Amino acid sequence: MLVPGIEIPHLCLQCEDYPCVGACPVEALSINGKTGAVKVNATRCTACGLCVKACPGNVPHLHPRGDRVVICDLCDGKPECVKTCKEGHWEALTSIPRAEVASRRALAKTPFALTREIAIQILGEETTREALG
């Protein structure tokens, strides 16, 4: 809630070039051939944080215990978050087939950029500037 009322889920978009996977020095990250999700090999991961930096949206984060990185695995193709959101009648999240999005990477943004973008749509430019500083 950098701006009140604008709370945005911050999710992995599975960029077509997977900068996170490329950045991993110990090959702890791989791509699931079926869903396209990034898989984390917890035993290999050293929690160095390079994948977080490489991600255009800063999406991965370290597990609170600090021993490995956490990246969305799309729940093997059936994301629980989408299911819960539907059950809750919020309808904020939907799954989209991979083929329908031209560039996934273009959509990957940091929470700050995302908030600003949506806040401008909802609150208008002037108010957003005031609220975000």
Next chain:
Amino acid sequence: MRGYAGKFLEIDLTDGDAKVTRFPDEVLRDYIGGRGLAAKILWDRLGRKWEAVDPLGPENVLLVLTGPMTGYFPGTKVCVSGKSPQSNGMMGSTVAGEFGVDLKCAGHDGLIITGRAEKPCYVFICDDQVEIRDASPIWGKRARETLRFLVKRSVEDIKNLRPLYGEVKEPSILYIGPAGENRTRVAAVVSKYAHAAGYGGYGGVMGSKNLKAIVAKGFGPLPDARDVKGVLKLAQGFAKDAFESEHFRRWGTGGGGYSFGAESSSEPVRNWQREWHNMKGYKREEFDKHWVKKNWGDFGCPMTCLKLSVLRGGRYGGAICDNPDYELQAYLGANLGIFTPEQNIYISYLNNELGLCAIQGGAVLGFAAELYQRGILTKKDLGGIDLKWANVEGFIALMEEVALRRGIGDILAEGVYRAALELGKMKGLDLLKYAVQEKGVAIGAHGVRSGKDFLTEAISYACSVQAGDHTSSASLPRKHEHGELSSIMSDSAVYCFFASFGPSDREIFDFYSAVTGWRLTRREWYGEKALRILHLQRAMLLLGGPDARWRPKLDDDNPPRFWEPLPSGPYKGRTLKRKAFEKARRQYYRAVGWDEDGVPEQGTLRELGLTGVEAKLREVELLK
């Protein structure tokens, strides 16, 4: 022990110490948390010298407590408490938002804040890390600027603490505005933009401790629940009830201005001179036009009764306000003679920028305007402000005077009751008859005369231990489900009672048991535990002091205006009947175990193991 993090954080602002405090299982079983535990803590620490404790002095204790159900129940809150500068008793004031969840995830069940910082400060909590930081850059700043600074600063600080973690969701923040800093008795403790713990006046208590804000961030999971499957099942049921509650989901209480308050003749209009109006332009559809977000909820909330209003362009452009909900529409609208949604949103936004409680602040503005209408207060008294009804500019100007304690604002900042006494002394008149308040607390925007609002009993406010609080009103205990004892449950286990309109009592107790693993039956709660908390609160309310003290029975009365017949509307002529009221009051006293003056009886106190309370009441000769 399940459902609890197991430790409370005690912060002494005077010497900047933080330490961990724990409570034995028996105490937590009896008092649960939130308001109940607050009553216990306050009594243990301040009970013996209660009348002498200045609520705005360093000796007061500020409590921010969660309960075992916080975070698990769909709809989350946190309870703020201490000795109230309004009622001089103890109140539990809850505020929505993620603060409670963050606190529990950080490993703390609550905060016990004592002493007084030498310089303005804020408390920063990130898991085990607790720091008292300099707040001079934001002291004197209004809500938006305060939040902007704290969010930015805290996110940087958290990133520094966990450099590799990645993006961090911003922490939860409780803060005060200038009204709190200036120690007014009408200031709220605020979260987000207009989520406020208003009743009780704890904003002023925070200000008196030089504490601008509390920032909390927790990375850990919620404390374990005993029966996770059971919790999930019940929570899903509650969520389903909430989804089906179309009215609240669609409109929140923001549908109130006309559609609810006026239709049921229970809305304060021009300082309660009327409770009905026919301004159809003030109906929910008109507010709806300004809602840019129509389903907004805090953590885990299925109800999403929250709306976000934004005004674009024009005189009032740039205003952002959560809702305004019914209380704000009533107290900062109809109560001031304002019936235009834009003006109401704007004044609500400014009210929040200043950190005022909309109910207490709105009530005192309405009170001043009535005195102006009657020629008791003049333009000169008001420092040149023209306080005609509906004059938005006038009310805005006076609101700032109140929050900053300037000019007449210094007197009005004391709240309706104290302002009525003080101005009455100055003018040589009895002004209490225009003050619609109960034991120092301005009454929520729900009149009881028409009998058509959700509060229908003449004793609703008069016998409540939270005085004017409309979210915790007295009713005869045969009506368990909506009585004060069930409010004590929601404030003690700390969950949102809005999301709990659906679930039955039984499901609530089952939920409590599923989280804590401790069995709690209706009989135990209504027959013993809730009563213990009620008696403690009653004792502290009756002890009062140092500046106000309530006479047993005599002050358990409705404000004078409530005894007049309703002057207009479909329920014109309806009023409360003195005899029926007295009978109900007698019945209530007897049912909860108080004597004929409303003082907890010796027998009841002993049965509940409150011998300390008995001794104290005897010492001050309330018990003979």
